[in-house]
Amino acid sequence: MKYQKLLEQTYQEVQQIPQSGTVASYIPELAKVSSEHFAAHLCTVKGGSYSVGSYATKFSIQSIAKVFTISLAFEMLGDEVWQRVGVEPSGDPFNSLVQLEYENGIPRNPFINAGALVVADILLQLLDDPWEEFLFFIRKLAGNDRIAYNEKVVLSESQHGFKNRALVNLMKSFSNIRNDLDKVLDFYFHVCSIEMSCEELAKTFLIYARHGKCLLSDERVLAVRTCKRINAIMQTCGFYDEAGEFSFRVGLPGKSGVGGGIAACHPHKYSIAVWSPPLNPKGNSFKGMKFLELFTSKSELSIF
């Protein structure tokens, strides 16, 4: 019951904070979402499950899905994957071309757009039917076969994705993209279009807190090593150029998306997902970050 109470208290406090974020509007499908939604869900490694708000409502997880693509690529390819994408924080806004140009088309990490596009390209090389197989993989992580792409979001992204198109072309000019550019973009847009509820997202992230073992089946779906590495990268790179701030205030490995979701975990303890669509100027959920900051302070459950 401790967790439920903490979630509720935190929820009440966050409701008092005046909203100062704005819903992402760069693609029409995201702009339609009501800014009023709020949800949080927490899963403990031992099976506890707690929530507040509209925890069962699906939303576009967007960049959070990048955690799953790099997990799959790293599982399949091992350390070879780091020859084409780094593990350093970028220190620059999330779709910056600057570093890419100075650093010969090798993106800083798999969570900036450029890095996730390279990872998408890697998966296109590794998988026979990437669209189907990735969905199968994510359903396995989630223990849930109702996870799906949202084709409307895919269409919306692909009509407005000029910066992403600039990124793949630039990386292609450095030979760091191997597949047809339109295929890479289409797969990437599909990945980002995945929808989950906070409950589903927290359950999926539990894998990272449990170092790769499913709660129900006790089946290993990711290597221990994969989970440790991905957690480490989330810690330093999960929040664009606000990664330091998140580490400082919240103190958990995590990842945010422009849909307003944030997923995080405390290795060996719990996973948590929050959702509130309005974003702060750095592109992370304004109330989501506040919630997690208050929650880890209250609970003293940061990793530090």
Added chain:
Amino acid sequence: MKYQKLLEQTYQEVQQIPQSGTVASYIPELAKVSSEHFAAHLCTVKGGSYSVGSYATKFSIQSIAKVFTISLAFEMLGDEVWQRVGVEPSGDPFNSLVQLEYENGIPRNPFINAGALVVADILLQLLDDPWEEFLFFIRKLAGNDRIAYNEKVVLSESQHGFKNRALVNLMKSFSNIRNDLDKVLDFYFHVCSIEMSCEELAKTFLIYARHGKCLLSDERVLAVRTCKRINAIMQTCGFYDEAGEFSFRVGLPGKSGVGGGIAACHPHKYSIAVWSPPLNPKGNSFKGMKFLELFTSKSELSIF
């Protein structure tokens, strides 16, 4: 005994790796140190103490001391300190003036040179006799009154510190330095000149694993909050533009210095210090990083 054995096994493995680093030579006093030294010392939160190599030999801890200055400044000034220095990784080499110029003289974090100079300036404002009081503070953290400045290193630094002089002047032009520039530099050079052995350094870092409480006296010398925040900043910013790599390979909050030392901790578990003077191209101890990587892999004792 588990820890002692792990240290020894790791030590043997690291000795097999061909040295590829080079000892820092930008100041003559550091260039004199033999590249052959190696030491590691580990302290558990319950009082265990384990070592290999020349763990009792003193060396220049250099930038590791920046952990202590920001700790003191944060204890005294609270969150106000973050108005003058950030908590984000820099993504650039450690004494880069570029970001400083783009970001109006506010350094990215307290561990790059510019940030540590601002913290030195803050301490000059807060303390009556900064040189003496800081030494007293660090001796208290260390539980050891034999910690001292090395005046030869101070002199050597001050004769070659043109880049640091450029940094304080640039920040002064943005009004982010308040004291006489020569005083700021002199205090900063003293801070970096502090010498410790691996044993002393690990014991001092134990404070951060124990969230502020001394092992022997059980006295609180730092607030819980301070330790959590400093650990978080070490995690994202402790290794210049290799912070992501260290987080990825080692998975502990830590800080390195150009003297070849690295100190790290696992909150609630242990602290560890290693020393090997030759540095990799990013300015971090080549064998020190290898040692910690192997050690946390073997022991499965990273925070992730």
Added chain:
Amino acid sequence: MKYQKLLEQTYQEVQQIPQSGTVASYIPELAKVSSEHFAAHLCTVKGGSYSVGSYATKFSIQSIAKVFTISLAFEMLGDEVWQRVGVEPSGDPFNSLVQLEYENGIPRNPFINAGALVVADILLQLLDDPWEEFLFFIRKLAGNDRIAYNEKVVLSESQHGFKNRALVNLMKSFSNIRNDLDKVLDFYFHVCSIEMSCEELAKTFLIYARHGKCLLSDERVLAVRTCKRINAIMQTCGFYDEAGEFSFRVGLPGKSGVGGGIAACHPHKYSIAVWSPPLNPKGNSFKGMKFLELFTSKSELSIF
């Protein structure tokens, strides 16, 4: 006869200089050209015409054609054109995305690739049949209806133009491209594929030395104002990040292309074109620059 002698003397001297450039190889069609070619042709405003080397051999004028696109766009649109492209030197390599990103998609000048792509986009808006009408325009400037596109070069460019594709997509994301991206690129590649001999190129550039009036017909084909402005931009931006060097050594407004051509003029006096395919590391004809430097020193015919 003075000019002929000067050309010949300079030619002999330049032949003594060991070649240190390399022929552009980023597209196969350019890589095929022999590095042995050399030609120079000079036209005076009064009708004199002098040459050395293979002055009648056609080559790909590449970026030199950007002088003609901005001339046409400026004639048609007037100062409005500068709302979408600047007139400042870039200080960076010729296809850098960095500045474009910092400066909201407005390229520094019409001679870097990004700027020329915007100018191509502007012409697509202004002309009914841009491909035909631009060819007509350039034939009028040249007084010569044998000027044509080289479709093999177009094809070669379009198969390797990933950086240019990155540029148009990036500018589209800032709304500084209005037409279909493939059309913009195709038109741009056609423009760059134009072929001329040194004789033809020098005759075309005579327009800029004669402030817009044709030598033979005395017909005005460009406004005085256009020629002055374009000459000014060539002076500060005509040689990528070597514009200062060219101004310093040669002292004429001019423009180079990766095909190894350079065209320049001395307002009220003469125009000159040189061609030697091997490029220096900055992308300008190695021997072409040497030739012009020696020629203007000998002749004391720089504008300064």
Added chain:
Amino acid sequence: MKYQKLLEQTYQEVQQIPQSGTVASYIPELAKVSSEHFAAHLCTVKGGSYSVGSYATKFSIQSIAKVFTISLAFEMLGDEVWQRVGVEPSGDPFNSLVQLEYENGIPRNPFINAGALVVADILLQLLDDPWEEFLFFIRKLAGNDRIAYNEKVVLSESQHGFKNRALVNLMKSFSNIRNDLDKVLDFYFHVCSIEMSCEELAKTFLIYARHGKCLLSDERVLAVRTCKRINAIMQTCGFYDEAGEFSFRVGLPGKSGVGGGIAACHPHKYSIAVWSPPLNPKGNSFKGMKFLELFTSKSELSIF
């Protein structure tokens, strides 16, 4: 009489333009100057002399003096001088440290602050009594022994010169400063403190239009080569990051200063100086640039 009439007409037109610049305030001595002053003076190579406004009032020529230091250094040292300072436009604001750091302490050109500091350092190496000898040199160029330093401006600059101090320290760290830093700065501040009236400045610049020969004595005081080279550098680098704009609008080699002065010349024709203290956002005299733009348009006396 043609020139006098043109100056007067232009003067009247410029008076109609609403002032939108602001007087430089970074040092108190400059901030004191009335924003109402306006003056212009033109000298022809044949001895004509024409003026409007307060052409005999002295003002701080500031960066315009950098033309004279590089002229002297180049006369004495020849092309060796370009090993320590470049001739390329910077594309960045005038005291940017960014490029300096990326380019190993070699400033882009002698007209940005970093470049002028290196030139000051070179002169300290070449001259026995730089303060006196430089004054003697400038008096010889000017044909006028009433040119002097303003010690109040020197004092004011030295009390606020933190960015310049940052620059010399940074270049010292790259070994591109050889003398005592305080001496370099003091000499530099003296150079910038020189005062001239528009009449004196135009007469001094006549040397550059006459390729080194004094009007009255017909004595050669600068080599032809020096004048050509300096004119070329003024053309591409004389107006900070507005050099292209000045070239485009005015079309003369010239140099501006934060005191509100601009000096320019048309080789073989005339020199001109204007003065109006309020600066545009790029740091160049707002009305001074307008005046020169209108003047060269009306007179058709640009070099292009």
